[in-house]
Amino acid sequence: MVSGSRFERLLREGQFVVCGEMGPPQGADKNAIVRKCAYFKDVVDAVNLTDNQTAIVRMSSLGSSVFAIEGGIEPIMQLTCRDRNRLAQQSEILSAYAFGVRNVLCLTGDYQSFGNHPGAKGAFDIDSTQLIHAVSEMNAGRFMSGDEVKPPPKMFIGGAANPFAEPLEMRVLNLEKKIAAGAHFIQTQPVFDIPRFEKWMELVRKEGLDKEVFIIAGVMPVRGAKALTYMRESVPGMSIQDEYITRLQNVAEPKKENAQEEGVKICVELIRHLKDVPGVAGVHIMPVMWESITPRIVEEAGLLPRPEPKPLEVPAVQPEEAPK
């Protein structure tokens, strides 16, 4: 046990976990997050709070994570290498732990030219593997400089993997490197290509990596064929099978409502399928601007009610003695 977070305990007990995803608001409104928390409470085990996703400025992941805790859900703070250098990243980890955030997902981050500040300078001081290593070292009580962290944070560290981008061999090797650097769980890009995902999982199992890390497969509910076609053409590193696009295109009238129904159906089917893939420890549902659909998907996939982990025997962090 590293952090003792609810999310970590469930994974270590061998439960099939469900993660949600929430985009922080593009404004200074706390209630936007607290309101959305209602969709996730008792429905998912943890929620990812994105860090300026697609390089568009939003409330910070740390700030929204704190509000998520207030809203009664467990956050997974995302931390990218695009916006911060190594000093800011380490200080963010310290603040996050002090605020009660126990899970962190280390990412490289989308390139700034895709967002709403295309002229910005990306930091890219260290890469995601090095960030995972840095957080892991902080857990052990050392900053990147070698100085002591007193007291050290205890973070449950995550990394990302994209099984769909080329070259496939490199994707497994990259995963191996992230595990060696100290990753505890891995979240993947949304799956719309089951054969490719299974091929990747097979290589992962062959290397025995599924025993060393919890692999959480991503799924994305979509509202129509347009979203999938857009992703296939404009989001590099995605693989989408034609089957899903034709299914969404060939729905009966009224198109909009039926396409939404079909989108939910596809998502539920994918979750059911991924649950049976050996080595998959959970699913990560990432609706884009459609968080309200999460409860329905989790229910239809038969993943409710969510299990409760066994209580911790020893508190994860020993309370410090009060000064006399």
Add this chain to the structure above:
Amino acid sequence: MSKFTEGIAKFSEKQKWFHWCCHIGENIIKKPVFKCQDCGQCVLSYNGFTCPMRCPKQLRNGPCGGTRHDGHCEVYPERLCIWWLIHKRSKRLGWQRKLKKYHIPVDRRFENTSAWINMFAGRILPLSFKGEPDDKEAPNKL
């Protein structure tokens, strides 16, 4: 490193002009051949003689998730993904296993210095012509 190379490193520390000459000589070769970005801590021999600092995100430990299906970069679609090239060239050399080596963060103090002198002085990783990764850690000290 041998006594001779250590001697060169020591000499270059005393004689700045010698360090400049080495740096210029290195740039003349590395800039046109490898599109060297002058990070001063060369890992060419670990990555199939392809410079990972050419990646727009300067990733030194593997590709991001944005490699296109034809092997092109997500940021500059007209360029090849540098990690796609590294993988291809390492495979041709039989060095894929060496890609498992973890590379420590770039020390920005080495930027615009001669990687050859840094290597002779034992500040950065030595050249590697083996197919297997070794456990040698970069000394990373100035």
